[in-house]
Amino acid sequence: MKKFAAKAASALCAFGLSMAMTASVQAAADNEAIIERIKPVGSVCVQGDENCGGAASAAAASTSGARSGEEIYTGKCAACHASGVLGAPKFGTNEMQLRLDEKGMETLLSHAINGFNAMPPRGTCSDCSDEEIEAAVNHMLGQ
Ligand code: HEC
Structure with a gap:
């Protein structure tokens, strides 16, 4: 059996x-x-990452699709920075410039990207690239 x-x-x-x-x-x-x-649809790609299908094409994609600093500012940052909500450096004043003089661009950008007190990371623009955030900061600085 x-x-x-x-x-x-x-x-x-x-x-x-x-x-x-x-x-x-x-x-x-x-x-x-x-x-x-x-x-x-998209994937995040760190420069030099071999799984990115070529750093060159990634760079090309990010520049060709980049929105202007003004667009990002108006769409994402103005909600707080136009009126200076919660102590946000107010657009059209020298408040952002004073912070730049005090802290330097690297710190401003790192705070804009990672958040700082009531300043949310990327100003809530989760799909903004670092370059777009930088462009928006430059726009706020009047550049
Ligand atoms: C929900 C409101 C809000 C939005 C939206 C917002 N910010 Fe801010 N931001 C703040 C506040 C509040 C501060 C001041 C934080 C502090 O000094 O404690 C600030 C500060 C900053 C600073 C100065 C950081 C520093 O080190 O002094 C930068 C740069 C900045 N924001 C960039 C941006 C950009 C770029 C956007 C849009 C992509 C944005 N913010 C959207 C509220 C906001």
Whole structure:
């Protein structure tokens, strides 16, 4: 009885295995199609990252699609910086310039990108690139 069961099991196994293999090959193909379909539209790419499909093309994409500092400012930053909500350096005054003189551009940019007290990271513009944030800061500085 035991022997028979083992034989039957191994026969079933061999059959099952080949079925399973065809099925899993099919499933893998399906999975790839699904992953391809649901993958994010954009991907974040660090300069020098080899998985980026070429740093040059990434750089080209980010410059060609970049919005102007004025656009970013008007759409994203003016909500607080036009009136100086919560102590935000007010647009059209020298308040941002004074901060620049005091802290330097590197600190201003790092605060604009990472957030600083009531200043939210990227001024809530989560899809703004570092370059776009910098352009917006320059716009606020009147440049
Ligand atoms: C929700 C309101 C809000 C929005 C939106 C906002 N800011 Fe600010 N921002 C602030 C406040 C408040 C401060 C002052 C923080 C402080 O000094 O404590 C500030 C300060 C800054 C500073 C000076 C940081 C420093 O080190 O003194 C920069 C630069 C800046 N914002 C850039 C931006 C840019 C660029 C945008 C748009 C992409 C933006 N902000 C959108 C509220 C905002």
